[in-house]
Amino acid sequence: MPYYAHSGRADDKSDWQGLKEHLEQVAALAGQMAEALGLGKAAMLAGRFHDLGKYTLDFQKRLTGTEISVDHSTAGAWHILQAVQGEDRFIAELIAYAILGHHAGLPDKRGSEAALTERIAGFKSALLDKAWRTEISADLSGLMPGFSWADTRERLAFQMAFCGRMLFSCLVDADFKDTEAYYSALEGRYPDRVWQPLQTLLPQFIAGFERHMADKKSKPSDLNTLRSEILAHVREMTREKPGLFTLTVPTGGGKTLASLAFALDHAQAHGHNRIIYAIPFTSIIDQTAAIFRDVLGDEHVLEHHSAIDEEKFDSRQGRESRDKLKLAMEDWAAPVVVTTNVQLFESLFAARTSRARKLHNIAGSIIILDEAQTIPRHLLSPAVRALDELARNYKCTIVLCTATQPALDERNFPPMHPAGLPLAGRELAPDPERLARQLRRVTIQRAGEMGNADLIAALEETPQGLVIVNSRKHALELFREAEAVGLTGLVHLTTRQYAAHRREILADIRQRLRGEAPCRVIATSLVEAGVDVDFPKVWRAEAGLDSIAQAAGRCNREGRRPVEASIVTVFSAPDYPPPSEIKGLIADTARMVDKHEDLLSPAAIAAYFEEVYWRVGIKGLDGKSILDRFRMDKTGTDFAYRSVAADFRMIESQMVPVIIARDEAAKKAVDELGIPEIPSGTLATKLQTYVVQVPLKARELMRENGHVAFIHPEIRGDQFAVLQTASMYEEEIGLLWENADYLSMESLLI
Template sequence: MFYAHSGRCEDLKSWQPLVDHLRATADLAASFGRPLGIDRLAFLAGLYHDLGKYSERFQQRLAGKDIHVDHSTAGAVEMMTRGAQTSPVERLMLELVAYCIAGHHAGLPDRKNETGAGLDRRLELDLPALDAAWKAELGELSPVDAVSLVPDVLKTFCREDADFSLSVLARMIFSCLVDADFQETEAFYDQLEGRSRDRAWPALTDCLPRFVTRFETYMAEKAGAGGDLNQLRGNILRHVRLKAKEAPGLFTLTVPTGGGKTLASLGFALDHARSHDRRRIIYAIPFTSIIDQTAAIFRKVLGDEYVLEHHSAIDEEKWQKGRKEHRQQADKLKMAMEDWAAPVVVTTNVQFFESLFAARTSRARKLHNIAGSIIILDEAQTVPRPLLKPAIRMLDELARAYGCSIVLCTATQPALGKDRLDGGLPLEGRELAPDPQGLATKLRRATICMIGDMSNADLTDALAAQTQALIVVNSRKHALELFQEAANADLEGLVHLTTRQCAAHRREILENVRTRLAEGKPCRVIATSLIEAGVDVDFPKVWRAEAGLDQIIQAAGRCNREGRNAPEDSIVTVFSAPDYPPPREIKSLMGDMDRMRKAHGHDLQSLAAIEAYFGEVYWRLGDNGLDAKQILGDFTHSSRGTDYAFRTVAEKFRMIESGMVPVILPWDDKAREAIRQLAVEGISSGKLARTLQTYVVQVPPKARALLLENGKAEFIAPKLRGDQFCVLTDEELYREDVGLMWEDAEYLSAEQLMI
């Protein structure tokens, strides 16, 4: 008898037979792949993924012998061997399955790699001999069987870029495999240990009648408030919902700030899902600063129990790297990541896109649940330009081959259509909003005024002259020093808002800001750009440090948002800050912005100006700048087979390249309890990471090293969690007004020694 997983040491009857695990995993993987049309490929990956466990060495390891055994490569070897006996297309399918099987623990590999992790290197290994029992229990894959493996999705491949399409197909097979493997193993150990866990989420189709009723009730209550703005928002919503019966695919929703984009896109998603039997709704947001805001709206409208909120503040994979290989499989699988099976998912752009390009199992396992979804990309213009080409190529693939409907939702629509961008998206005739040009005029709430230099003293004087005002600058350094200078002037209602504060703290700050604004109390906010995209605040006056046109218009969306004042009295002052040079990327966008001033200075907020601006930016960057890391070139093939660099691409596709590292703040009782639970072995790191994600501040690596060196922070439960959870232990370094002052770590340590 060959076993997949050990049970109680003294009772072999409690161990899981290998054939049971393989067939159950194959069936589950096939069920995940069926909506995508790849069930045969997923079944094959599941059936052969642990083929290497049919070896005496692995069975000895399972019985407790401390030896290393590669059990993931044998199935890949079998796929490649059988592929050599089939037609070229069928061989290609088996080759994709080989990548998936080889990577089902360590992650999708590169085909060629200087290290031993490359697929080619692994295929050449001297592997333990397999017992012939596997052929009797599983059956060999014959060449004729391979014919049925070619999925219908191949018919929709983009022939001029088939390799990228095939790489996405491999990712989808991989997702089905690893999610099935996680869940099947988890179920075995749950049964063995007498546990039960409810992984089931209701299907979106079953929830839709309730969702639509609740949505319409909610919107009726909002409409009851009356007013011209609410009437205009209602007209936009009705028009957008009428478009829901259009064929699935790519859409744009171009509505200026204040026009109700979030609820209009949700209304479209609900109706579109009902018309076209979509599987879930995924709402991707650019910044963690507004994910709580959007998730709260969705929970209020749809119900708490149906919405999954998934941030990216903590690297939820890193803890796995340091774990000892001989730990029980059950121990590892307690750490399984969410698989996005919820009917409604609210996440960040970082989590969404990096998962689509991920190699590791914990991030890739959710991909099969993205297929067949309605994806709303809020503030679509925020996708990093150096990654734009691979990102839109992925969106096109999801829409064309995997049944996704994708809405690019923004006030400043980037020029991503085929008519504006080489390799762009088929967006012609796919706008959901009624008369975007007219809306841009009707919903204009502010006037942009360009002036010259302003020092911190000038900005402090400007704040002093206003009871309520917002200043947005380009760096945390500028925001902090301006805040400190304004604080010395004793300005009432002064607020500092940057990523020095954890998200949970920023949420409290923003609630206080909204209250003060609504009550007419003094409220003077100094912030970085995190406040711009989608944050629901309304100031009578705004100052914005020079930046790109899209950022300036987003800042203008925080000025007179509810239209209570005349646009000509609601001034957005754009200034230069000579003492604080802008980051290189923003500086280059300022040049594009300057050219727009010359061509469209009379109306920088017009759609023509916005379209021309993005066209200018994309033209300047060119193909090399929009795929700066040459990701699309990492998927090629020749007569010798594919050369796909999954692991390399996963490392390249990083939407945030700040080089920052996380420090966790014991901000409130919830955070402190989760920190305490880090020492409890039975609680998964994944669960605790998700709890703690809103209590993280990202700091420079040298700053964190200084905190650790001076005893101001420590890694909690390092033997259990590795170096994943760095927690601030000296809470004096976290100030209520400005957040984490990591620069003070060494100074305070020396001061305490003198005392």
């Protein structure tokens, strides 16, 4: 009897996709994707056997509409493990993980019914029709890639597990695309997944960059002369061997454009496939993406981030409505990707198909990590190990780009420390210590304790000033008190406001600063994340030295004022004690004060990070024991893919989204939630800049009191929580979820 992979429309099955056809096409596509990774043969095997379990009568009945549950993923994994022996056994296990996970996500080796060991043990091979042996054949030898393998068991286990994720990525992307192509042809639609290759576009990109820089050269100044020197030196380094680099440039030195120039020239010299620019915070991603679009052209840049969880979306819902950018978010096929650290690193440790399918397109890329010091400390070791592996075996070049370099050079650690990278001689900037002196913009002062009254008095004497505190609570209460005494030009800036609103606020701040109008901003640390503002004076609540340095980057940013008059005042807030994490960093900073005259020098910053890493210790830099859950011995692998993915979270909190539909664009997107034909992913993209993240308990309380509701749950489930009580979002403050337990006046009106 004929066997099918997917059902069509014709009763005579003339338009159904044959199973052999599907397996061969997925094998060819997966092998093509993996060829440059050295995993072509293994990926072809994964593709050829991934749907072996469809050679059963039960699955064929399911295709005709019979309601029956069929596990079609275990058969192929079982066969591979039975058939492959010797050294290739390790790769066979990776193929088995990938096949088992090609729908539900990568499994753990053991520990649950869904784990590899349990599923293989429970498989009944007698259910398979022997007809598969006449349709499928494969060479099961010579699977080990010629990688630069580590010489310790721990590093080797991580490398092998990472290799498994890459195989998984190739398999699931190939499977999805072949299935999509079949149904697209059946339905007469042809989704646009074609992007021009980076290598084809590079002459155009470089010409655009040169034009952009020529416009800047028309405005001569000492600062622009120094920026030009930095840029020229960085571009001279582009022929260096691909791998790991640092770019240490103080705020104001033009590191964003310098890093882009390096990426373009380096890609041209070494044949890289794409440029990925990873940014720590969504609050500044649009700022960087706008620069890239201006230089490279809007149609070539994919901006990928979302404040609403994409993993809730059915990736096959409403195929016909998804546009090219939405499709590119699935596989990062665009030549230039601007994304967040969350998207990048959580994808590198993902088990779900929706996030992992892009991994093979990360290989062969130039990855610029902006503000590299923001990688969470409790995930630093596994994150660094992943970066090292991308550079070592997947032809990536990675640039750690920041004014406050996080001292990840392996020379700063004991031998074989998991957070150490081979960075000797890999600095792209010319003499970072000299640059720090030349680009010094501020004077740091320590003020001791300052209560809210002291801060308000200081702001009264300063028409334009910025106060940065450690919590939203402190920011709100300080703003309220300053407002009560009639301080003019007050602005409140926190994550209580949705991103589109913050952009409007920042535009207003910049206009006030340029026009010398009163501008007294009270903000949380979000303003430190590369936000382009320039204040004459800044006050910063005690924090880590890296945070203080970032705050200093908001003071005299353009260097138009005397250094001695551009004061960054560091104070302690007695009424708002910092959380324990920040307390430790404050103590680390204090130990630098007596050792370094200039706290903003690269030497001081490096010494600070060394102090932090020493205090936290090896276990603290892998606080979730991620590395410990990838083990190998002579009997095989023991990888906890699924549980690691659940624990590797860049942002750990019980925060959930609430949509604020004040703008017309947001209101329109909320109205479209009632149209089933529009996929949730498309609407999430439209709404991502209108979201405020709130504590889970606070959102539940708001729902109970009618202030928040899930819109069209019959279509969208609990994906879209929208604010119903408009008065809870104040223009100057943002969302006041602390008032969730009252009944609003709106709800009392009849």
